[in-house]
Amino acid sequence: MILPLRLENVSFRDILKPLSLAIEAGPSTIILGANGAGKSVLMRIMHGLLAPSTGSVSWQGEDPGRRQAMVFQRPVMLRRSAYANVAYALKVAGVPAKERARLAAEALEEVGLRQVAHRPARVLSGGEQQRLALARAWALHPEVLFLDEPTANLDPGATREIETIIKAFDASGTKIVMSTHNLGQARRLGDEVLYLHEGRVVERAPIERFFAQPSAPEARAFIKGELPWV
């Protein structure tokens, strides 16, 4: 187990104000907030892609880098087949060649891309490429999966498919940490909300309570603005 993840007094330039929090195993965590609130930066610090300006990020156990994965808003695929993209991730992770084929095939099956496994990844549609990014993560069986607005560029149909796969990750025991500004998606996938406003965590609450009676005024305004009919 690499969780809980602890952030102590973490700040990043003037984008994130010093914050301390723990991410526990179990409930899916949704990071909500307006554009520029610091969601992406916070996730990148958690995942280790950015070093915080101050403070510390600590995981438990050995080699936490190998036990987590991240899916970005815009997936980056190598110019090789869908299958080879998954196999590449497995190779980097040190999985023996014999097991790579099986794990990659399983992961492609899981996200519904078995039919296009041997097509070049870059000619797949945006939704398929994002599913491939999820397959690449699935094959690694991460303990924690970070998703940075994974459906921001996708149409409703593709978004639904991505959400189904994220639910499967959750059901398989992977901890989900996802940023979004789609409130419907937050409700469908989240168990708890971290609400960011101008680089501060102004509210952290279970999802139902967050939507029913947000205590931070910024969060209230955000929900009103996004859901003007509420």
Added chain:
Amino acid sequence: MLDDPRLWQIVALSMAVSLSAVAIATLIGMPLGAAIAVGRFPGRRAVIVLLNALMGLPPVVVGLFIYLLLSRAGPLGALGLLFTPQAMVIAQTVLVLPIIAALARQSVEDAWREYEEQLRSLGVHGWRGALTVLWDIRFSLLTAVLAGLGRASAEVGAVMIVGGNIDGVTRVMTTTIALETSKGDLPLALGLGIVLIAIVLALNAAAYLVKEAAERRFG
């Protein structure tokens, strides 16, 4: 003139020398350029400026430098390479290497901006990242190879100095053109010039078609 076997011997030697030089420079220059693009080390910016500046190395100066290295009194004189095709390959490799390395550095660096987060997230570091990107953009790197080939096949100064333009041994198209022009045999010089341009054009067309097909295939 075109049925003169000596002419085709000259054409063959020209291509053998230039293609060998470009092949060696590609094998060294591509990983070198990628390493500079992806690496973070002190003096990196100075290295990049130097590499870019070396693209403009005058062939005669490179020829002179290699001549001094290979001449009998020079540090590598014992190898006995001066006035051989091998010496010409060495000189052209030195000339072409900065071009291929500098253009590869720029291409890999541009691509790295797109790949970096994803690759680091997968746990890819250092050499593996550089080589992964290099391989992924291999078809656009054909342009760098072509630039190197253009430089190698067009230059006279370096091969003239280290090869000596010896008939039947180190005489290539460009040195022949220079010699025949000064002797006044303009038809032979012109004929060779046309052959040289045709070969360069054909190689570029082939590379373009390969690149186009690859882009359609891999996206």
